[in-house]
Amino acid sequence: MNHKFLNKAFKATLLSYVVLITNVAVSQTSTSSVVVGKDDWLFTRYEFATPDDAQDTQATISLLTSISKLFEQKGIALVMTMVPSKIKIHSEFLPDGTSVDAYTAGKYESAVKVLQTSGVNFVNLNQPFLASQHRRGDTTIFLHQDTHWSHTGALLAAETIKAQIDKTPALKATLESIPEEKYTLTWATNKVSTRARDLVKLMPKDSPAYPTEKVLPFKVGRVNESKAGLLGGSDTTLITVIGSSYANKNTGYPDGLRYTLQRNLLDISIPVDQGPWVGMEAYLRDDAFKTNKPKLIIWEIPERELRSPPNYKYRDARYVIENNAWLSKVTELLR
Secondary structure, three states: OOOHHHHOOOOOOHHHHHHHHHHHHHOOOOOOOOEEEEHHHEEEEEHOOOOOHHHHHHHHHHHHHHHHHHHHOOOOOEEEEEEHHHHHHOOHHOOOOOOOOOOHEEEHHHHHHHHOOOOEEEEOHHHHHHHHHHHOOOOOEEOOOOEEEEEHHHHHHHHHHHHHHHOHHHHHHHHOOOOOEEEEEEEEEOEOOOOOOOOHHHHHOOOOOOOEEEEEEEEEEOOOOOOOOOOOOOOOOEEEEEOOOHHHHHHHHHHHHHHHHOOOEEEEEEEOOOOOHHHHHHHHHHHHHHHOOOOEEEEEEEEHHHHHOOOOOOOHHHHOOOOOHHHHHHHHOOO
């Protein structure tokens, strides 16, 4: 799908992540932004939450609830999900003396409870991730030296989203109203080296070298390839998958959803320096939405973004907007 917005707005996601996390870490603390864990695991300190962010977190939850109702009024099914923090899912690899505090540990479930009680179609990834056998072993949910999930984690997220849709009658009916396309998924037989190493890039220059991580990817293909290309988006896609860098095609998440939903979709990955709010507003302004309104939108946000409403002061100033002003803009766009 050739839209200027889609071609221009979502470039350099990983670079943007490095810039933002570095700026936030410098602004909020004098310690390193990277936590060096056991067995060559690296984590971002930014995932540790504090009670000081409670007000911003509440603002985020309120806005998510409001936009969910706006989409419902527009006749568009919105499914929200949130990527759990790596420090919780793989906490056993944190260094000795470092643990996940009670506030950080409970923040995800607290937010889920409020959102679901408010009527938001919210998919809880925290519970299946914590229960997964892939928290340990050879194919872990998150990459060792990167903030993002592996193909294993991305597919688990896609499977969980599909299961939630299936058990929610209104969402299931919406999905069934969208023409099905047959997709297959094949896991690689051998691991390959990954270039995803955003946390290594944040390490001090005199840090020891970390070996390149090897991962097991999958490949998704459409059974009946169209002239538009194997996984190319067309102007008739009725599902939009929008999210952070976790929704980037390199993570496997969009293709995982193509496979579990057995539908084609438009996938949009928002650079982290822009954040979810500017990204969603830009999508609603673009022809990708105006001329081809979807029936279903799946919106992914990292857990760490709970503390980052539109007016979050540590975001690039170009993308900071007052909370009520953002809501007014999207309200107008969804009239």
